Amino acid sequence: MSSILTNNSSMVALETLRNINRNLETVQSEISTGKKVSNAKDNAAVWAVSTVMSSDVASFKAISDSLNLGSSTVGVARSASEKVVTTLEEIKTLIVQAQGENVDRAKYQTDIEEKIGLIEGYVSAAQFNGLNLLDGSSTDAVNVLASLDRASNGTVSASYISVDRQDLSVSGGGSNAVFGATADTSTTIIDNGGTNAGTAETVANGATQTIAIASVGDGYSYRVTLDDSAGANSLGTRSFEFVADSATSSEDVAEALSTQISNFLSATGDDNYTVSFSGSDISITNLSGDDLDITGAAAADGTAGVNAGGLGALASIDVTTNAGATSALTAIEGLMNKAIDAAAAFGSSQNRIAGQSEFVQTLVDSLTTGIGGLTDTDMEAASAKLQALQVQQQLGVQALSIANQAPQALLSLFR
Template identity: 65%
Template structure:
């Protein structure tokens, strides 16, 4: 019995070592070490979230980079316009041809600004003054509470015009404020029951229209806070593609932050927001149309007034172009600073993922050299245990031979 018990213990230890070697983990499940497994699992989920955040930062860097490049191109065109204006200060030049060149450069600036979009978001066209937030980090407190941090990038207005008029979003002009609550799509609902859904239908799409959805539970659950998702439609967009882009933005955000109270789905041009929490979620859906030239002055609106065909016009243009150049330079500088900050955060997140992965490995990975040595030792012990058990089993036979 002693030999049998010894052999059982050896086989148990041997199975444990073989599991370490086959999985590469000394803690591969909760039964191995519940505390270490729990810590490593939480850290592993954070690592996956930070990988998604890295993608978000790459998207943000690309978006801001496109706007910065466009702002720098606008600055170069404005410098060329300034050179032409300086040439027009003389009275013995063909000012009409100089003005024609200025008009063409102005059109080039318009093209650069309108084309400075990445994934439908334009930071230069003056369609909105609201900052754009890019997911930058997940902050876990000592109590286990997780909150999201953002990098806010200010929009710049380098448009010649940026007028905006009321637009149709669903069946309501300009804004549709409602509460997701018990499946009742009504702004008068006051109950905080779970299980509610809200359909947001995009009725019409036009080139340059900006579509925005604001989710806000800061007054109730405050797990989501206030978050805005926006898409600017292009000439090839439809209600389906606009809805798909907005739904994808919301879904990516919820997945990255681990938010489980809310979810999003889409059917054609209709976005469905589902609330699985026990409190109301405020939803604001707005759309704004792009303006028409000359109805409202943008950041470079004074370009439209430059006329060097007269002495007075040439003199006034020299003063105006300095202000326009400074506006463009400031915009490019601000966007460059924001892009650098996003890229630095991206590098930090990548380093953080590496450090966390190393830490998780230190908690759970097996020491393969030690495990290999233990395996060989246990195999020898197993062979000796079998032999000891065989000797023990033969002892009764030897005892019986004494009675023959």
């Protein structure tokens, strides 16, 4: 049946042409933007996934910058540590040369002191963006942002590479040591083995001396002095000090002083004496050395000074005497080992950071490829589809034109 009121063929042709135009518009948008999914309307699920992944890519690029900063910081510390090792080797050579009887030891001592100054300069300058890993200003490890870990439930957590600081300072950077303080014997806050504070107690071979921190006074300094200068050992006379504040306990004082003494003995390689602490008691044992005089003292009016650093034993090297030259040869080995260990630790940390940096870059590339697979337009397919739709559009226009002319044929029935 033909009707002049309803042209079914024209409606079908028009709807077909509309569909072709919609498809053509979609393909043209894909070609112009390069994306088959550019917003949530195109494909909500794919758009949501790709958006989350794109935010991760941006985060990993920021992490890459953090790793580069961390690598540079550790690299500076490693280079400075290696310079310290080299200088310590030079100092060792001077100490060996000073072992002779007919040499001018004073000149060797002058050279050694100059090289110690060089080490202090290396350590002081070994900072990157204000962070120094060698100066002993802190014992806290430095955390370098390494990755973002996304759980299956969408929770994101950060992971870090921890880099330990290495104290290669000669004088140290702390402020809990006190020098020039006068012992306070009127107040019993440090008990030197039952004797009055400030009185030396002699510890024979095989014996142990205990120093008790009876109580803590805010602002008081605490000093333990070890003296075996009358014997042939390398310890000589050494003082170790700590100053308390209102938050310091007697246990804190005992731990701090015993740690200082233990670190010094380790650095100098002196195994004649050992130190330990339990609660507020410090115990010093004479294993195989000459008689050791131990003095515990407290002071209320000391002047804050500087802690001995990790290479603090350098300051006590003196090759101007036979005993000093012999002691220096033992001490330098321990100091070199400490510096070598520090350089090796920084080298390992830098390698780990470099490996993580490479992985992050690979991860960024993989995520970017994955996002592209989800959202990018297949340009070859889109080009072929565009040409097909353009042909369909032309045919659709012609079909609509023919359908629109159908009512004209009805006029011939009335002629």
